[in-house]
Amino acid sequence: MEEVEVVVAHTQRATLRVGDVFLKVDGDPAHADIEVRAMDLAPIPTPPILWRRPPVLAIAAVPGQALGILGEPSAASPAAWAAAGAAVRKLHEAPLPPWPGPRLDDVAADLDRECAWLLTHAVLPAEVIRRNRAIAGAALRPWQPAFIHGDLQITHVFVDGDEVTGVIDWSEAAPGDAMFDLATLTLGHEERLDDLLAGYGADADRDLIRAWWSLRSLGAARWLIEHGFDPDAPGCEFDVLRSRMREP
Structure with a gap:
């Protein structure tokens, strides 16, 4: 009998693994709608969809x-x-998906709201929050939209040797800022940015990637805390924010 592994679980969604099958359970069917459409449109390896019976989406494991x-x-x-x-880079150069992406005004408003919450609850020193809010401001400018994954965490990209075998979890895919994906993938792994850009291209804007490191870490902290995750674990979001204090 195959064991059931809980990959991640919180009040919004859960992902279970049974052998080589992942079962994604989501209370919002729009997330699965976008995931299925995005994987169909993406010009890079994605996991095969086995079946869908809302609220469950079954996908195969990637090697x-x-x-x-x-x-x-x-x-x-x-x-x-x-x-x-x-x-x-291949994803970012693909035709845009036909649904709207994040609006700049909404991103700015969300950032201000999350910073206010962090200050009120004193989960970090105020100077760390204010320093990172200033750095994050550089990302708050009009961007040329690209087809972005939207949640390109390091755990969502699979490789076998030196080959990408699959990219998973596409529910946040949309037109958006390409530098956001690059920042998300290297969050907490800044030392690998040069390696990433060797394949992506030297025209990536490092200052904007740096700004998105701060913005994503500030924006994610409350959600992580409220859903039982620890942004203060070594190498995670709070360490990313503290590291900005050591820069000129």
Whole structure:
């Protein structure tokens, strides 16, 4: 009998693994709608969809290992990171998906709201929050929309040797800022940015990637805390925010 592994679970969704099948249970059918459509449109490897019976989406496991996990050094080779960069570039150059992406005004309003919550609850020193809010401001400008994954965490990119075998979890895919994907993939792994950009291309804006590191970490902290995750674990979001204090 196959064991049932709980991959992730919180009040919004849960993902279970049974053998080589992942069962994604989501109370909002719109998330699965976007995931299915995005995987169909994406020009890079994605997991096969086995079946869908709302609220459950069943997908097959992809071969290989995740590029890494947040809070631990990535064991993937520089060539694997470069291959990931090339895959992300191919995605960003693909035709835009036909649904709306994040609005700049909404991103700015969400950032201000999350910073206010962090200050009120004193989960970090005020100077850390204010310093990162200032850095994050650079990302709040009109962007040329690209086809982005939208949640390109390091655990969502799988490689086998130096080859990308699949990218998972597409429910946040939309037209958006390409630098957001690059920042999300290297969050907490800033030392691998050069490897990633070796495959993506040298025209990536490092200052904007740096701004999105701050913005994503500020924006995610409350959700993580309220859903039982720890942004203060070593190498995670709070360490990313604290590291900005060491910069000129």
